[in-house]
Amino acid sequence: MIRVCHLYPDLLNLYGDRGNIIAFQQRCKWRDIPVHVQSVNRGDKVCFRELDFVFLGGGSDREQILIATDLMKRRDEFAAAIEGGLVVLAICGGYQLLGAYYLNRDGENIPGLGILDFYTRAGERRLVGNVAVEVSLNGVPFKLVGFENHSGQTFLGDIRPLGRVLSGNGNNGRDGLEGVWHKNVFGSYLHGPLLPKNVRLTDYLIGLCLERRGLNKELMLLDDDFENRACEAMLLRLVHRGNKLFC
Amino acid sequence: MKLRLSLAILAGKITAWVSRFYGHKGSSLPGVVARRIYHGALRDLAAQVGRGVLVISGTNGKTTTTNMIVKILGDAGYKVTSNLEGANLITGVTASLIKDAGIWGKLNCDYAVLEVDEASMPGVLREVNAGVVVLTNFFRDQLDRYWELDKITGIIHDALHKQKQATLILNADDPLVAQFQKTTSVPALFYGLGANDQSARTGAQTRDGKFCPFCGAALDYRFFHYSQLGLYSCPGCEFSRPVPQVEAFEPKVEGGQTRCRLVYDGREVELAVQVQGLYNLYNALAAFSVGLHLGLDSGPALDSLGRYRPVTGRMEVFNYKGKLAYLNLVKNPTGFNEGLATLCAAKGSKDVFIAINDNDADGRDVSWLWDVDFEMLGEDHRLFNSFVCCGLRGEEMAVRLKYAGVPINKVSINANMHQAIKSALAGSAGAAYLFSTYTALWPAQKMIKKLAVEGGAAR
Incomplete structure (x- = not known):
């Protein structure tokens, strides 16, 4: 049984991010891997140590401040679970929260959880549009596609990015990096949502969860025709421009 | 001042004629032109209502x-x-008043x-x-x-x-x-x-x-x-x-x-x-x-x-050889959910066509499709004969249906809108429901009109 936790689904649910949970859950179900999804809202009890996969989405500014206060109370337990191999996917606002701080336009410093070594500051313009990113999991390079929409610009410290931007802005529109990757934690600006049409990443996360449970992480192959075509359609537009390639 | 208003109206009207001559709907362009010439055009015209x-x-x-x-x-x-x-x-609003104003x-x-x-x-x-x-x-x-x-x-x-x-x-x-x-x-x-x-x-x-x-x-x-x-x-x-x-x-x-x-x-x-x-x-x-x-x-x-009869794409009804087809504009989760609720509530079997574009007027981010409860289709998919997905992001739509639990053998992707519409209209179900985002709506309506007869609701 893989234990999944959707953090603050009532507040962090912009841009169809629940699709990430749907994709994770369905791809387990189609392989007969039992999954339990728990929704955790403000004030609810949660034990991170016992979980396998935590998903944190993005919200509007107001909602983000509401949940930051709540998450701060659970910070130490969350950080310890992460060091212990908890699998985490954090998108956009949720991603920013894992870092040291967010410097807003008024110069106000809003502290983050400080679990990962990066910071974010408000940019001049909003970074909006389709994105293609090259990543490498298990030494195999492949491409992710998604849609970004953020005004915060994230700068990584001594920590690895999720991938390299092929098209779009990524973390800050300057250094060509996108997302963050530490142990089993993945942060990214990619909505879309990310997991349904980037199934290699989804399966990689499922594999990590199985491993954490001490189970065989080899996954049964699925028919990914629609997913690959959706991914490929965007890559054709952004990267290859006519040169057909699978993602 | 009066002269500038007259000039603005005249230029707006000419723009409308010209753009209509070239087959454009051109419903806001006359407003753009008129406001360039006289910024107070809307203010002056509205004050006369x-x-x-x-x-x-x-x-x-x-x-x-x-x-x-x-x-x-x-x-x-x-x-x-x-x-x-x-x-x-504001340009479209200006254009609408110019249309009815004298020069x-x-x-x-x-x-x-x-x-x-x-x-x-x-x-x-x-x-x-x-x-x-x-x-x-x-x-x-x-x-x-x-x-x-x-x-x-x-x-x-x-x-x-x-x-x-x-x-x-x-x-x-x-x-x-x-x-x-x-x-x-x-x-x-x-x-x-x-x-x-x-x-x-x-x-x-x-x-x-x-x-x-x-x-x-x-x-x-x-x-x-x-x-x-x-x-x-x-x-x-x-x-x-x-x-x-x-x-x-x-x-x-x-x-x-x-x-x-x-x-x-x-x-x-x-x-x-x-x-x-x-x-x-x-x-x-x-x-x-x-x-x-x-x-x-x-x-x-x-x-x-x-x-009152619905306008383009607001559950607009067509008749294809005795089979009713409904065309509905979708632009956000709530509207799409209500369209789906109507689809599920209607009796009999259905063929479904969905066109998703991601041009500026549609919204370039299609992630809102994941906020739509397509899961209600997956719950009882026997009512649905086929789903054909079309548009610039048709593949994305097919993925969404698959993860909503619709069996993939009922879902197809066809980038050719004419063929896609035809397959929904000619499918063996009792009725066809066509959903389209904004920029695919007019082309879709044009093609449906070629294949089917307008009207045919409520008998």
Whole structure:
């Protein structure tokens, strides 16, 4: 049984991010891997140590401040679970929260959880549009596609990015990096949502969860025709421009 | 000054002729040109409207509500000008008045009924003195353009604040809309839908306004109609659903018709509209409330609503060799959910066509598809014969259906819209439902018209 936790689904649910949970859950179900999804809202009890996969989405500014206060109370337990191999996917606002701080336009410093070594500051313009990113999991390079929409610009410290931007802005529109990757934690600006049409990443996360449970992480192959075509359609537009390639 | 207005009108009219000659709809371009020549064109023309300017805004239902109001007023014998084509930015609004103005700068009409895009409200209300402002609802719409709902309601609030001469016609069931009576202190009239047996069926949907706009507490709901529309009250402060002056009960959808019992002023009547969907009932309630506020007789107003026929892509009906086909515009999760609810409620088997584009006017971010409850299709997919996905993001749509639990052998992707539409119309199911985002709607309608006959609802 893989234990999944959707953090603050009532507040962090912009841009169809629940699709990430749907994709994770369905791809387990189609392989007969039992999954339990728990929704955790403000004030609810949660034990991170016992979980396998935590998903944190993005919200509007107001909602983000509401949940930051709540998450701060659970910070130490969350950080310890992460060091212990908890699998985490954090998108956009949720991603920013894992870092040291967010410097807003008024110069106000809003502290983050400080679990990962990066910071974010408000940019001049909003970074909006389709994105293609090259990543490498298990030494195999492949491409992710998604849609970004953020005004915060994230700068990584001594920590690895999720991938390299092929098209779009990524973390800050300057250094060509996108997302963050530490142990089993993945942060990214990619909505879309990310997991349904980037199934290699989804399966990689499922594999990590199985491993954490001490189970065989080899996954049964699925028919990914629609997913690959959706991914490929965007890559054709952004990267290859006519040169057909699978993602 | 008069001369510049004349010049602007003339240039606008010429632009309209030329663009129509080249086959463009060109509904806002004349406004762009006219405003270049004379920035005060809209202000001057709107000031000449005899009885009053009515402004309709909100996320969903603007076009239908506008058209219903125009129908009621027109049938009552008034001369009405309106942006019926749905060009609802300030340029489109300007263009609609230019269309009906004489080149000497005279506009002769009783009412101007203007559909206005939410983000264009401040600009339009700066130039136009609205006697009535109708707000339908606020849902997430094209987030890459509007970012967040908070911003939009903030913009509308600032725009309304200065309209002390206006009366607001507000949807009582949407807390995001109902809040404006308190926050602007502009007089308001409310319409709403009472509890019914369909209420709360969609409680799991993404609800945008579930927190109190005044104190931030989670609102308590006695029931939901759809999304955040329902009977709510705030446990933290005194905000609750206002008692509507116009309230509908026991809505029923049957054979392409939607009917309900309508209570107002201590009177009780029956309202029936020839369009499907609960959301269309809301549009009719808004239009009826406007008529009531303007002092029209309710009997003829109800008759007008009964004779109202949907415009392009608002559950527009076609007949393909005896098989009914419904074309519906989709642009955000709430609208799509209501379209799907209508689809699921209709009896018999269905072929479904969905075209998703991601041009600017559609919203470039298609992630909103994941906020639509396609899962309701997966629950009982035996009712569905086939799904054909089309448009620039047709593949994305197919992925969404697959993860919603629709068997993949019922789903196909076809980038050729003509073939895709044909396959839905000619499929073996009893009816066809076609959903399309904005920029795919006109091409889709054109192709359907070539294949099928218009009309054929409610027999």
